[in-house]
Amino acid sequence: MRSYAVQLYTLRDHLAADPAATLSRLASLGYEAVEPFDLTPVDGFEVPSAHAPLLGPNRDDYLKVAGTLIVPMVRPEEFTTQEGIGRTADALNAASAWGAEHGVTVGYHNHHWELASRVGGRHALEVLADLLDPAVVLEVDVYWAAVGGADVPSLLGRLGERVQFLHVKDGPATLGEPMTAVGSGTLPIPDILAAAPRARRVVELDSCATDIFDALADSLAYLRSVEGR
Template identity: 60%
Template structure:
């Protein structure tokens, strides 16, 4: 794996709001060499300056703002924070993933964003939760049916935990979506809705098999709600993933 382990900054959103620079220093001290922001429009110049000073790469950024704000301004912010990968992490009604017509509308939305983003040198991706996995369209997970409707340049960031919660055999799903998957959200826990997450390697997810199914994808640790101290869990997650690389 040539890319470093990244961390989705939503994991530390409360601490980040209190002192962004201190949080980034702490993550770099743990050993993370990349980060994935969740709002590129929040002081992109300042964020980039601190990240560069710490040697942190920006693996990608989530960008809900692409659905609600001026597209050009958001794309400029994305370029400023230092990535060419922008991910829509939700914001589309869950019902759109329950019918073929809904999937077509979703694909049209994402393909349209991708066309506009291409002029800024940015690629558009989509990040799943469980509601794109649970519905079945012609016997397949809705996310798979959506992938068939997406323009070739639109990529996927597979949240491996939510895919499991939605009922997927995650390594098999990754194998079927291999050409689309650029990044993975790597998280762990009991694989139950509403329960907090644990450090990666301390829960029920088959993490080694998941990573083996997408060996070239960015590995992005995310803990939406953490059982225990979040920074300790992030340190344990980094140590576990690093140990897997050494095998």
């Protein structure tokens, strides 16, 4: 069974102050995998995926970071029209073709606006998915999807096998409010996990109402209890 990962943006302030001590403490909690958001070395951890600026000029710098490189965001206004979504799909498909040349899978990570925006009566993220090459994967951020108004288990069911990664987080599902340990908020986490059984679980807490290391420990314990890992 694959281990749970942590998106290192969760620990950005601690990493900036003392990266070695931060990663050592993370390992002591029981996490064996991480998802970087920059080029900070993460020796000793499995790195199944990383966030990378693949639509910019420095993408080659990230080729050796992970086997799957995920575009972390595209401007919200691009998801308000069919034309904007089409441009985004073209850019991601081109990045995927580049990735294939280098043995790397390319993916996309959502925020709330890809769900809050509807085009033709559908969530913009689903419109985007229809335009992506089969090789492009999705990392669905379940919290931001909920903030955007999606029924997350149903959304995951519709997106199907394209969803290879989940950003698992919890909280009040309200913009501007801090998040909580997974299992302590309002999201139906067991139903969400069941809707994407093969997707890699990546814990991320953009901001947190409690001590971040305590929240990460509690999140791991909760996920293990739910999934029996």
